[in-house]
Amino acid sequence: MSRIHTWFALLLFGLIAASDGLYSARDDVIELTPSNFNREVIDSDSVWIVEFYAPWCGHCKNLVPEYKKAATALKGVVKMGAVDADQHQSLGGQYGVRGFPTIKVFGLNKKKPEDYQGARSSQGLVDGGLKAVRDMVNARSGGKSGGGGGGSGGGGGDAKDVIELTDSNFDKMVIESDDIWLVEFFAPWCGHCKNLAPHWAEAASRLKGKVKLGALDATAHSGKASEYGVKGYPTIKFFGGGSKSRGSAEEYDGGRTADDIVRWAEEKAVALLPAPEIKQVTSNAVLKEACEDHGLCVIAFLPHILDCQSACRDAHLADLARLGERFKQKQWGWLWSEAAAQSALETSVDIGGFGYPAMVVVNKKKGSFATLRGPFTFDGINDFLRDLSYGRGSTSTIRGASLPTADEVPAWDGKDGELPEEEDIDLSDVELDELPPKTEL
Missing domain, CATH: 3.40.30.10 (Glutaredoxin)
Known part of the structure; x- marks a missing residue:
């Protein structure tokens, strides 16, 4: 093969290789690799949203236009990057990436990024990015920081109503409380958990005041996951009634939509209600x-x-x-x-x-x-x-349009009723007129 042909082949191979990537230099999405990741992301003061993808992944390809749109909207506020984790497996492995796409939010603590669990839309990504910025600002100013990356635990959407549980707070929050709980044991890389996230968050909001919904990262808090026999993700457990005080749990066997979760939880809550007093x-x-x-x-x-x-x-x-x-x-x-x-x-x-x-x-x-x-x-x-x-x-x-005022009456003592005793009449002191003598007709 001539030198020209060799050069042309290498150029063509390079163009083909470059075309495998889902993002280009013209996009507002920054291509990240092992050589620039620490410099761009870890050492940065900015909030980063990073997608780990594979070029052959259909879901990743479907995400591209939404991801680009969000990157443009967040420009100057939140940086958005993308890692070809199929090509750079070491980088994906470093952050526990086991499925595609996996999206991580690198906020205040860059060494512990949080999984983005929000909607896979430009608006969802924008909301998740802005929330991470607010959390960072609040943390720096001494305020309370919420969960980043679209919400704590396995929740998505309006995930603030999903309570983040850990090995250290589980007993106090769940076992020792008087509340009824549904707890999701999830793994950040689990695709089914990500699909459940928005439904879990919606159910948490709808059940507020009736049943509490929590989420525990079973990969980070394996103690409780092991205690309750969690072997797959997501696993959902119900804690309520007498069983709750003993620390036992019931397996959730309902559907995985918000409606299914709400219906199942409400039926359980009703079953635990005390009977009304007559x-x-x-x-x-x-x-x-x-x-x-x-x-x-x-x-x-x-x-x-x-x-x-x-x-x-x-x-x-x-x-x-x-x-x-x-x-x-x-x-x-x-x-x-x-x-x-x-x-x-x-x-x-x-x-x-x-x-x-x-x-x-x-x-x-x-x-x-x-x-x-x-x-x-x-x-x-x-x-x-x-x-x-x-x-x-x-x-x-109702006569008079409203109920009348009830009278004060004694409560029944639980005994049989008795007729009042009749008073004996003493006639000894009663003077009676003498009857006239009988006369014969």
């Missing part, structure tokens, strides 16, 4: 708490204790307790009153014509109520409440 209406405060602090309140009017002694009343209250457990997810208020003990309340919901036992369900906000017209049995009440929970059944307007 309270006697002994004062206006009891009536107000049950009917104002809950969407609906169930009120049973039980026969007088002389007409239905303690065994009879206890049976009714036991049925109400079972029904309260069955419908506890509705978070209704539950009340009972003795016949005629709250006459104004009975009049307001038209109880007088139905006899006892009777039941109404009151919506105080709407000023309406529904009346049980079927049998006062467990099944009869269950059907009535089930229909109401589905929005079926007729309602009436």
